[in-house]
Structures are given as structure tokens and as C-alpha cells.
Amino acid sequence: MAVCEIKFFSEALQKATSATVILPEKNLTAPFATFYLLHGLSDDQSIWQRRTSIERYVADLPLIVVMPDGGRGFYCDAVEGMKWETALVHDLVNYIDTLFQTNATREGRCIGGLSMGGYGAAKLALKYPHLFSSAVSHSGAVAFAHTPLPDDPANTFATEFRRIIGDSPVGGENDCFALAENLKPSQRPHLRIDCGVDDFLIDYNRAFHAHLEAIGYPHEYEEFPGAHTWDYWDIHVQEAIAFHARNLGLTAKA
Numbered sequence: 704m705a706v707c708e709i710k711f712f713s714e715a716l717q718k719a720t721s722a723t724v725i726l727p728e729k730n731l732t733a734p735f736a737t738f739y740l741l742h743g744l745s746d747d748q749s750i751w752q753r754r755t756s757i758e759r760y761v762a763d764l765p766l767i768v769v770m771p772d773g774g775r776g777f778y779c780d781a782v783e784g785m786k787w788e789t790a791l792v793h794d795l796v797n798y799i800d801t802l803f804q805t806n807a808t809r810e811g812r813c814i815g816g817l818s819m820g821g822y823g824a825a826k827l828a829l830k831y832p833h834l835f836s837s838a839v840s841h842s843g844a845v846a847f848a849h850t851p852l853p854d855d856p857a858n859t860f861a862t863e864f865r866r867i868i869g870d871s872p873v874g875g876e877n878d879c880f881a882l883a884e885n886l887k888p889s890q891r892p893h894l895r896i897d898c899g900v901d902d903f904l905i906d907y908n909r910a911f912h913a914h915l916e917a918i919g920y921p922h923e924y925e926e927f928p929g930a931h932t933w934d935y936w937d938i939h940v941q942e943a944i945a946f947h948a949r950n951l952g953l954t955a956k957a
Contacts, residue, residue: 704728704758708748711798714781714793715789722795725758725768726803728956731806735949736811737767738944739791739835741778741820748772755937760944763955767803771795776867777847778823783866792831813947815839817936818904821896822847822879825911828892829882837893837950839943841936845896846907848877874938879911884918893950894922897939899929 705726713720727735740757742750748770751757761768776787787925791871814835821843828838848868852861874881883891894915898908905926912924923946929935948955 704762706752706758709796709798709802713790713794715786715794719774720790721748722769722771722799723752724770724803725752725761726800727765728762728765731765732792734806734811735765735767735804735826736813736947736953737799737803737805738771739796739812739814740768740940741773741814741816741823742770743816743818743820744775744777744840751940754933755940757940760941764944764948764953765956766944766948766953767799767805769795769799773820773823775819775863777819777864777877778827779848779867781867782869786939788827790826796834798871805857809833809836810951811836812878813839813951815841815940815943815947817841817843818931819847820842821845824878825879825894825896826882829879829886829893830876832886832890832892835892835946838893839895839946840897840908841939841943842898842902842904842916842931843908843911844904845879845911848872848875848922849880850907872873880914882922883915886920888919891920893946894920895924895943895946896922897925898927898943899931899935900926901928901930902935903931 710721724790780786780788814824828835832879
């Protein structure tokens, strides 16, 4: 495997940003599918490679893994702040498709992530179904923008998040519940959601699962032992890779 870090200027962010990229073995045949793998709130583009065996898990697949820096922006275009959503779906996707031998179609892209990145993966796939064929959320903050923020100046998270999604996010362009409900069945990306039973986000994941069932959106949902930890994500990203490989029609090298 080859691993590189690309640093490029993002028009959306109006600054330089970066992404870590895992490239397939040289004896695999291009064009390659692309897996955008998103980090959580407190991390950066290096964390999946540092805390899991992601490089080993994709070694036999014709798959490029792109792990971008998403700041603390929940992969949204902030009401007050930076445009992390546009930076990914426009600047980064176009840059990757220009730089590498990708299958630059919906059928050649998938997305996933954990926590903040789990929310980001689900939201971006639901909002841009023409870009992503499948999405996986691990321990996702899937109710972000679906749950009203407390009006408490002392709550630093609420103050930070309000700058991103505004005062009335429910039902809007960053609400996964609303995005899923508003998609036509023919547009729906394949979704997989998992969460540990001891995770502090489990109730939000159960609520999103129930909502998808209520609107007739086919998806995979599983709960496993575990909490909001890298031990959990290192195990279950392997299932995500298998899910994406099935949906993208990828076959591992013999």
C-alpha cells in the first residue's frame, strides 16, 4: 500500500487544508472506487490510520481511502464560520478525481465516519445522493440539527454548534431525519448504521433507525457491545468496508 498526505488550497475554506490518502496495491487495476472516511469532533485526518488497521483492511481491494480534515465543523457549511461541507463535496472530491485514477461516478464513491463523522457521512450521502452510492455511520451524532439546541450561554457546545447550524436547524438542510424523508426512493443511497449499546449516542441512533423504518427507507442497523471507543470502531469499520464493497461491486484480489 502507498499512503500520502495531500495539502491543497480549498476555495470553500479560503485556506490550505489536507487529507490522508491510502492508495491501492500497484497490481490492482484502475479505475478505483473511492471511500471518504470522516473523523470525529476532536480529531483530524490522521486519526483513522493511527488508531485502526484501516490500511490492512482495504489492502486487497481496488479502493482509494480518503481521510479529510473536517475541523470541528460537522461537515456543514456554517452559518457563522467555515464551509466544511462544500470543501469536501466540491473541492476535495473534484481534486481527488483529478489527481488519481478514480471511478468518478456515484457508483464509484462511498462515505463513512464515526461520531461527528458518522453524522457527516449520513448527511452528505442523503444530501448529495448523486455523489455517493453508500454511507456508513458508526456511533453517529445523527440527531445533530434534528434536536433543538439549549438556549444557555454557559453551554459552550450549544454556543459552538449554533454558529454552525443556526437557531432553527430542525427540518432543514443539515437534518438527517428530514433529508432521508424528503428523498425519492430512487435516489436513496445504501445506508448502514451501527452503535455500541453503551455509547452515549445510542438513543439518537435508535431514533434515526426507527425514523428510517417509519418512512420505508431500507437500511442496515446493528447494535453491538461497546462504547464510544477506538476498540469498537476498529472492529466495525471492517463491516463497513464489506458493506461498501458489496454495494460498489468490488472484489478483493485473490
